Amino acid sequence: MEKKLGLTTLTALVLSSMLGAGIFSLPQNMAEVASPAALLIGWAITGTGILFLAFALLLLTRIRPDLDGGIFTYAKEGFGELIGFCSAWGYWICAVVANLSYLVIVFAALSFFTDSPGHVIFGEGNTWQAMLGASVLLWIVHGLILRGVQTAALINLIATLAKLIPIALFIILATLAFNIDVFKLDFTGVNLGQPVWEQVKSTMLITLWVFIGIEGAVVVSGRAKHKADVGRATVLAVLMALCVYLLITLLSLGVVPRVELAGMRNPSMSGVMVMLMGPIGEIVIAAGLIISVCAAYLSWTIMAAEVPFLAAQHGAFPHAFIHQNHKGAPSASLWFTNGIIQLSLLLIWLTGSNYNTLLIIASEMILIPYFLVGAFLLKEAIRRKSMKLGLTAAGASLYGLWLIYASGLENLFMSVVLYAPGILVFIYARYAAVNKKKPLNITERAIIVLLFVLLAPALWMTLS
Numbered sequence: 001m002e003k004k005l006g007l008t009t010l011t012a013l014v015l016s017s018m019l020g021a022g023i024f025s026l027p028q029n030m031a032e033v034a035s036p037a038a039l040l041i042g043w044a045i046t047g048t049g050i051l052f053l054a055f056a057l058l059l060l061t062r063i064r065p066d067l068d069g070g071i072f073t074y075a076k077e078g079f080g081e082l083i084g085f086c087s088a089w090g091y092w093i094c095a096v097v098a099n100l101s102y103l104v105i106v107f108a109a110l111s112f113f114t115d116s117p118g119h120v121i122f123g124e125g126n127t128w129q130a131m132l133g134a135s136v137l138l139w140i141v142h143g144l145i146l147r148g149v150q151t152a153a154l155i156n157l158i159a160t161l162a163k164l165i166p167i168a169l170f171i172i173l174a175t176l177a178f179n180i181d182v183f184k185l186d187f188t189g190v191n192l193g194q195p196v197w198e199q200v201k202s203t204m205l206i207t208l209w210v211f212i213g214i215e216g217a218v219v220v221s222g223r224a225k226h227k228a229d230v231g232r233a234t235v236l237a238v239l240m241a242l243c244v245y246l247l248i249t250l251l252s253l254g255v256v257p258r259v260e261l262a263g264m265r266n267p268s269m270s271g272v273m274v275m276l277m278g279p280i281g282e283i284v285i286a287a288g289l290i291i292s293v294c295a296a297y298l299s300w301t302i303m304a305a306e307v308p309f310l311a312a313q314h315g316a317f318p319h320a321f322i323h324q325n326h327k328g329a330p331s332a333s334l335w336f337t338n339g340i341i342q343l344s345l346l347l348i349w350l351t352g353s354n355y356n357t358l359l360i361i362a363s364e365m366i367l368i369p370y371f372l373v374g375a376f377l378l379k380e381a382i383r384r385k386s387m388k389l390g391l392t393a394a395g396a397s398l399y400g401l402w403l404i405y406a407s408g409l410e411n412l413f414m415s416v417v418l419y420a421p422g423i424l425v426f427i428y429a430r431y432a433a434v435n436k437k438k439p440l441n442i443t444e445r446a447i448i449v450l451l452f453v454l455l456a457p458a459l460w461m462t463l464s
Contacts, residue, residue: 007229014213014237019163019244022210022359024289025105026245027252028268029206029356031261034190036253038199043249045200046207047242049399053370054214054238056396058231059389063380071369072311078376079317082426087369088311089417089422094365095304095336101343101358102297103134103287108355109267112286126355127445131349137294139275141301141408143337146329166288167244170269173276174251174372183254191259205363210245212236212366213300266355305334318429364407366414371400 022029030039060067060074067073071091074082099178110126112134115121155398189199214234252272264271267289273281309330312321323332347353367451381389404412 007233008224009201010229010233011236014233015240018211018213018237018241019167019292022294023167023245024109024267024269024285025355026206026210026249026269027256027261027272028264028266029359030249031253031258031268033192033202033206034199035186035196035258036183036190036250037188038112038196038203039249039253041196042200042203042207043246043404045399046204046211046248049395049402050211050214050242051235052392052395052399053373054235055235055392056374059215059392060373060377060380061231063277063384063389070318071306071373073122073314074376075369075372076314076316078379079372081430083372084314085311085316086317086419086422087372088307089425090365090367091369092304092307092337093418093422094212094362094369095300096306096340096344097358097362097365098300099297099304099341100348101355101362102293102300103137103341103345103347103352104130104299104358105267106137106293106357107133109286109289109293110214112270112282126348126352126354128349131345134345135348137297138338138341138345141298142334144298145301145305145334146325146331147327163288163292166284167248167292169284170273170276171244171247171251174248174255177276178251178254180254182257183250185257187258200260201406204403205360205411208366208403209359209363211238211241212362213303219317225332245435287412301334301338304337305330308333308336312429316426316429318425360411360415360446361418364411365418367400367404367407367415371397371404374398 005414030042034042046098064074064077067077072084072088076089095233095375104125107122107130108127110130111120111122111125115123119128122133125134188196192199194202205326214237248269255272255275256264261272267285270282270289275281277284308321308323309332311317312333313318321330321333321336323330325331375394377389378393378397381387381393
């Protein structure tokens with residue numbers, strides 16, 4: 001019998017999904033595009049918007065507890081089969097690319113221990129040695145999840161607690177070393193050559209990236225002990241993550257001038273830590289990043305496998321993904337998802353793509369699914385004539401529209417390239433669902449594999 005997930009485990013799942021690779025590169029990523037003034041405005045917008053989104057998810061779990069799976073089922077219930085599929089597909093692609101970024105950054109962090117100027121082994125995490133190591137890690141985690149989602153979630157809880165130690169140490173040391181005069185240097189970013197508002201826009205995909213995973217508890221809501229815990233876990237994790245992100249970003253600018261911070265190698269927290277506690281600081285942060293990324297990778301693999309499984313139950317993805325093993329793990333979905341990730345690792349090696357490229361792709365693919373959450377709550381608020389629901393829904397929807405605008409047309413067109421192959425999967429899934437309900441045979445499963453292989457050219461275009 002499958003064990004259910006409690007509040008602590010659900011909160012750890014969401015927090016671990018958010019506190020992944022992004023937090024360790026956040027100081028450099030933000031300093032590169034924005035001044036302290038722009039960062040304060042950017043975090044105010046993101047903090048407000050992400051809390052609206054968190055409360056939207058909380059309210060939806062309460063008013064529509066019948067909709068397990070969240071991201072996909074909300075879009076499908078509110079706007080029909082095709083929009084529901086697009087939400088599931090976009091979220092699944094985001095999860096695949098997020099997993100890729102974690103595999104890349106963990107070996108980029110290992111390069112601190114293995115590489116020298118004249119001898120590169122792991123580099124930026126995109127060498128053939130890094131891809132080989134990433135493949136081994138990929139299939140180890142695959143085996144863990146096949147043992148059951150509860151087993152994987154327990155390991156994730158332990159890893160989440162472990163990775164908070166170097167983050168807490170960084171915050172304490174940076175607080176002690178904080179210098180307000182350093183923080184105020186070029187406060188409005190004159191040296192960046194852009195007005196503050198343009199700087200704010202440039203931070204949006206970065207700040208969104210570190211919050212991707214907010215929906216973790218909702219995605220696995222069908223496995224929760226109590227439905228009420230799903231919303232509570234989401235809000236608790238968001239509040240904790242927001243405090244950590246604010247402290248790390250702003251304290252770093254009070255330790256290192258923005259121009260110097262912008263030029264640091266990622267993970268940039270290690271460079272700041274060296275200034276705070278000497279050479280050992282680099283080792284502390286690199287080790288913390290590896291633990292953090294492995295935990296986040298475990299969380300995201302659970303969620304990535306869950307989406308096709310849930311979508312298949314509703315006829316949006318091919319029926320083959322509905323299979324579970326005797327431990328209750330969505331094994332068919334997991335095999336397909338990790339097969340695509342393995343193919344993508346090869347593409348990363350061939351194109352030389354790095355962590356920053358993957359960050360942009362993953363953030364872009366999640367925009368539509370997040371917007372549809374707010375839009376569905378708005379539709380429910382109008383139907384129920386509820387002002388309380390309407391205010392939260394309006395806030396979440398406006399934040400979603402702002403993110404789509406701030407991301408820019410070029411990134412939006414890039415996401416369309418990745419959505420296109422999904423339409424073929426949807427057409428085939430609907431055809432199979434209409435014509436028969438029995439499981440697919442070997443030939444039909446081969447067709448599904450072929451459809452997913454069509455993702456390769458789309459991924460190649462975006463990575464290149």
